Amino acid sequence: MIFNQAMIDELNLILKFPVDSMLQGIKVHHDAEPDTVAACKRLFDKGIIDQQDGGYLTDLGRDLIEHAKILQFALRHQ
Template structure:
């Protein structure tokens, strides 16, 4: 069983930063971004999830994963009664 490690959390957090409202919008990771964000972007790029090592756009796989990440975020943030 694979547990979620910090790299995965960082990648999920970066995926959640991509705009959900338009596929024509991307992200640019600037040189003053934290190393955590820079390395997460590089990993997502190497996995074929984003189009550039410094952000860019979501690939088709990235779009699917970002939608799932948003679903997880909503489900896990629900308050129990």
């Protein structure tokens, strides 16, 4: 399976979460890009974030952001 656009939108949103502190999250406002709002809701529905409009990463979300950062690093460098 390849990454479809919805998955890419979700990965991009996960990568926007701060990783320095578990006490920091993000807020996706209702007037944000529709793809971002939809990605945020999907991440919530999957249990990756704790609020429909962002909030904090769950334990699963913290695991995924580590993997996303590794994937981002690997694909950025040759």
